[in-house]
Amino acid sequence: MIKTLFTLLSLTISTQLIAQETVVFQSGKDGYASYRIPAIVKNKTGELIAFSEGRVEHAGDYGNVDIVYKISKDEGKTWETLQIAVDYEKLQAGNPAPVVDLLDPNYPNGRIFLFYNTGNNHEEEVRKGKGLRETWFITSSDGAKTWSEPTNITMQVHRPNQPSINQAYQFKEDWRTYANTPGHGFQFVSGPQQGRLYIAANHSAGNPQTQGKDWNAHAFYSDDHGQSFKLSENIPFPGSNESIAAQIDDQAVYMSSRNQQINPKQRIISISRDGGHAWESAKLDPNLPDPINQASVLSWKKGKKFILAHLNAADPIDRNNLTLRLSKDQGKTWYFNKLIAKAPEGFKGAYSAYSDLVLLNKKTVGILYEKNNYRDIVFSKESIK
Template structure:
């Protein structure tokens, strides 16, 4: 693996944050690598004072500039960064906000008000990520009444060749026929769509399978060369394996078939990322490959639109969890991922992976 270069833009306990989680990475129109994540001020918990932080690299991810807060919410939470670079150079940052005190458990049980719960916002940058607009709330357009938990991606969002912006997302439903504080674990999938470069938004597909077989959770998307959109999701259910996938033939508005198990990907219950390369024509997947633990970060490759997969590049055998992928240049793919010697959450590391290692 000596050909791969690595750098560490985020390390737990440094720069004013106890923990860094939930990586997302894009390359701007100017070629700048933008590495986003959640900066968790007080602890590694999923609630509390959390900012979306950003570091920029002008040399392909070898070195990084100073830490910036791309989206803050006072001492409350701004998280689940879903950045996308548009064809006109604008960078959108879709994300969620909630009260610092709103734990996932309380939200799932219906014990958190709409005002304090998971709400959806968007910002943009027109100067290569140096500064960001004030946030605009889009919750009413993309979150239905009654939904409890809500999360964008995590990882990068997508602009299709048609110009449409697609942000994969997930939500939970309350238990059927009751709202008595029972914990709702009916994970469901949807996506956010915009046909005017992020000015207005609406809901695309809904996959609300409550039979406990495939429950769509954190989801990632890529546009295939034939124009279909491929969705790959974390599956917290008894179905074979811990991944499921689906295709859309209409830009995310509907699914050809509901999400079904993807047993060809060995993985623990964890987020993952996908990225479509154009030259060569490869669909990539990154995620931990140990079936029972968050470890063994691996890039897999599909040449048939996600039907079958093969391991192509194993980073190492260390603990590893969430990840994201981007195309840095013609010869290089960038992998931004959580890892550490004894814990997956010690650093967020960036690895430059030669494309020829994936073919």
């Protein structure tokens, strides 16, 4: 009898744990061979909008790639049918980086910005100067029901040297590959830059170098609700790759970057004290192990200070051990650490890879992440302190 009760209790607990996780995008469904690169935001109405690359023919980074999305009206319990935000025909549209502008007086209900990149060749070929990445955005003021025509902001936020493709692209910096943050952008909620839209990014410059040192992270931002954009300085750390940023004080920005130099396998953390234009420091954080992967950061105000959340595959070898951390001191220490996803014994491959965070309320965050060798992108809710 006791054994039976124990079994029933175990099954109940197991069912509850499974119920907390919902598959949002599943490879092979809805006309796409694979879904990669998740991003998520919450609209002013409270609806969640989950974005992904929809890879039509295969799981590879380059090819016929669209940007797709789904909406949830019940905090991620259920998701509506898949919709397409960007279709670049047979070429690549990727790196969805959404952010909701909540402070534009012309859009009192909020306006969603979706930044993305297009490409006409494989990343390694573009890195050799044989191709072009461009940067665009579209907007929606009706909760992602409809979208604006795309706006090309390549001249403002990129520095390509490809005059044969476009006469205007003759920048001496010779940036080649280019990628918005995999994940959400953010808006300054307080301070002199209140209202600023901020998108982390990265690029490669000139010919490929050893240890990936031609890669460098940077950011771009708008102080006029998307009418114009400016570039930040590069972070002072060659080899910094995929990045994401969050506000940690009225004028301070925290950026977490992938280390393309490979060793040591730790996140690169950069701090800005002037609203995200210049960088005070950039260094490896031994408290944030990483298997050369993407990560997500998120912040929110609690009183006069910010809570910072960091989420990544905290394993120096595999894309595994997805871990959520919280900090009250701008990422110097982490008072909350929770393992979100760990591969079962014997599992081979990437159990938990790219991810993104969204604040549901002051006690709960939503996590959207790639799971089970990129077969699924799932959503779960996690209680926080």
